[in-house]
Amino acid sequence: MKTHTLSSHIISYVLLFCIGLFLVTFSIYYYFTRSTIQETTKENAVALANNTVNRIELVLNTEERIPEIVAKMLESSFLDRDSLIPFLKSILKNNKNICGSSISYEPNYFPDKGMFYAPYVFRQGSKIRSTMLGNENYEYAFMDWYQIPKMTQTPYWSEPYFDEGGGNMLMTTYSVPFYTYKKRERTFSGVVTIDISLEWLTKIMSTVKIFKTGYAFLISQNGTIITHPNKDYVMNQSIFTIAKENNQPGMRDIGRQMIKGGGNFASADFKSKWHPGKLWINYKGLPSSHWSIGVIYPESEMFASLHQINIILICLIVVGLFLLSLFTVKIIRKLTSPLKHFADSARLIAAGDFNVQLPEIKTQDEMKELYNSFSYMQKELAEYIVSLKDTTAAKEKIESELRIASEIQMAMIPHIFPPFPDLPQVDVFAVLKSAKEVGGDLYDFFVIDGNKFCFAIGDVSGKGVPASLFMAVTRTLVRSISDKEISPSVIVSTLNKSLSSNNESSMFVTFFLGVLDLATGELRYSNAGHNPPVVIRGNGDVIMFEKTKYIPVGLFEDFDYGELSLQLAPGDKIFLYTDGVSEAENVENKLFGEDNLMKVIGENVKASPRDLIHNMEVGLAEHVKGHTQSDDITMMTIVYNG
Template sequence: MNHTIFTRAKELDLPVLRKIGREMIKGREGFDTIELPQTGKNLLYYEPISSTGWSLGVIYPYKEMYASLQMLNVLIVALSIISLLLLVFFNFTIVNRMLGPLTKFARSAREVAEGNFTAELPKITSKDEMKELHDSFEFMQRELSEYIVHLKETTSAKEKIESELRIAKEIQMGMIPHIFPPFPQLNQIDLYAVLESAKEVGGDLYDFFLLDEKNLCFAIGDVSGKGIPASLFMAVTRTLLRSLAHKDKSTAAIVSEINATLCQNNDSNMFVTFFIGILDTSTGELRYCNAGHNPPLLIKKEGKTSFFEITKGIPLGLFSEFIFKEQITKLSGGDKLFLYTDGLTEAENWNKELFSDNRLLSVLQNSHANTPENLVKGVLEAVNQHVNGNEQSDDLTMLTILFKGSAKQEISLDNEIEQLKTATTWIEQSLELLNIPQTLEYTINLVIEEAFSNIVFYAYEPGQKGKIDISLDVEGEYVVIELKDQGKPFDPTAMDSPDTTLPAEQRQIGGLGVFLMKKMTDQVSYNRDNLTNQLTIKKKITQ
């Protein structure tokens, strides 16, 4: 059966084929795409044949045209996948070869970090960067092992030194007094001291001890340098002080002998600033000598605070022929001495500001009424607030002595009026010992004379033997006079006061002396206890 392009276009319902047929009749050439049931998508190419006047069309299915190209694509994809797999394999092999030792190195590094400095390292046969890393790790292991051995030896030696320093500090602190109050049997004084070393052991020193029942020797010093050498020099100085103070009561002589001894074989050229004082607790007399030390401060009872006027001298241990001078002053009841080393006034805060003399004066004036212990602790607190945690380079030492006044003065006399002369002499001596102003001597004499006479004439029968005990003491701002006897009960305060408005010839005999005694004093009281008459008289001290 013959078909034309137009019949096939009609049969297949392909307008595009009909269009191509018309183009072929017109003698044109070209190509177009058509869909056929048997072959699917096709390429139709048409061109006229000039010799016959016909047009020829060729249909070429896309499947056949691209078959080789699709095969090529499949081949390319397959080759790409194979290449990618090979690349991944080779990369994994190379990376594993490179990172494998690194992983082992990391494992070894963890063991080293945990303290196993002999941890096995991975074996490296190549001569590349991994070999350099291996050698570096090996060197680090050797160095760490040697360092730890050296560190253990150093730590052991350091602990031994620290232990020895702690023992040295205990020995040093054991050499200085640290029990307060040190002399509970001595009522005339109170004192307190503190020593804080900038290092384990230092060169500051303080000391105090009794030369006899009434003389207190005290000293403070500051050795040049720090540490063990300074502490040894301090120990020698303190030992010399204790040895020489009992032999010679002159402070200048004591200092001179200490200086001469320290100058011998002093190849290290060390020295110590030194202040020594000997206080007679019965009189308040203070003899002292200074060897280049900071002047102490005198804190009066009323609060006035000032530096001692001292002869400076030179530190001990420099010149054996130097002549030191003794000075003498007298303390009043309630006076305090404040001695210190320069580690106090030279204490620095973070801004390099010194604590200074002015701050010290201010603190002492504001706390002058405190006990020696509270005074020292108050100054220490002020210094700590000033430095605000800044580490100090110098030792700090303070010593405060309170002179309360002489002890109670007592005498026992026969109940004879002739004993008044002895009483008068005793009163004069006692007033001086108690530092009572001489302006009160007349009043006290008159009061005791009147009270003594009353006891002789009224407490005892004529010819009866007995004793009259008299005491003088200072309690705060009052002089306290006590008279005791074992005569019959007699209360002079119960006697009627005479009428001083009457003429002398009209007054009742007696009572005038008691009247004057009451007028001239602040308080007169009587008590009868255990067959003992006790008359107590108080007179306010006025300067």
């Protein structure tokens, strides 16, 4: 399973971190750059508007001076009535922006000239012509250009208009009131006007560009569009009519601010058919004429450069992250490539190949440490396995020897049942279960002289090999002694003498030996410190033999062993056992005990020797409940059939 490699883990963490870092950096960068751009744009737009206003004002102010000077001249009677037309002509000749000029007197100012006196000079083609204004159809004294300066007593810029007679030019008229002294009183006497072509204004305005499509426009003090890239608007629409047509109250509000002469830089609170999306507007009033100039541009263009930079930046980062991933993969693969090798080596070592080649490590880092540990492990493991093999071989040898010893030991005791098929007077069954491979328990039985049945059971102190050797000696001695003797006490005494001499290890054997006269049923026995056997009478009585006063054999060379006798009737049984039975322990160290032993016997008084021993084994198993057998267990049952 290699669905997730170390490198993919590390890369995913590194990438996640880098992306996070980038997002934070980018957001901060974007925020600050955006506000910087906005600020810079504002400054530019304001400067642009101011600059444009100044350019226009420069022209207008220059032109304003002319009628003002004329008015002063008239007031001081510097000009006489007949020189007015040549004077005006000379003004036109010297001022290309001026298309026409008049000095319009109050009606009936000159009673001899009739109602109207207003010499007017104007350009027609390249010629300069003159005429007199005023007749019944054109009573100039009621015109705005005349009325407003008269009433306000201040100069007045008229609303721009198309001069249909003079070449379809956009024009505006500047009217300055003039005064003369009548009866020493300064009295309003008429208006000096100049008609100015606004072509230059349109030119100036058309040079104002901001960003890609941003433009400037000019409105009059009524809101009429004076200049606009869309020629259809010029003089035909006002900012308010456009606002109404497009249902944009925000545009109307801005229009109101503009005609009040205010100035501001703001995001436009309106939409335009010209450019969908958010717009920004900057406007400023012209002090002299009360017109207002507006500079408008789309936000998308304002931030276009930012967006372009963003795209470049994102591309760079994506490429950068990709390269970083590649680089990281390479580095990690390079650094961790020995790990896979180590894993393979470990698998081979586990399979037993201790000479497997480890990956070569040239660096002096953790990988080198791993290499050192690994090769140390390899070496130790190899040595350990060698010693383990030796130990195992030695152990197996001992075990096999013990197994053979066990077989030899088992062969020493009778193990074919029934042992005497042609001897109906007696039947025997016995088991011996060693706690270890070999044990120190023994039983034996044989027939002497054809009518004496000799049997013995014994338990050597301790367990294992020493006990088994002592057991073998004991068993051999018993057989050889009983060749010559039939008295149990003599056999036991002789055995004791042989075992006691030179018994440096102080090992001893508890030993019970009985000789049953098959003809009479008399049992003579000698008990050397062995657990008292149990006699089961044919009528069901169960009696334990008395406790012995004789010590186990092998202790004191000159100890005297006596013998006792017991009369058996046909059907009587004798149950013999070692302390492995009565002292069998369970997990709680509770002994099986003589009580349980007697109980099991009591339940099996009629059972055959084989069944009795089998049931005793079952009882023992129930008691110990699987607890490890700690001592050798031996049981023997003899039935006397008479």
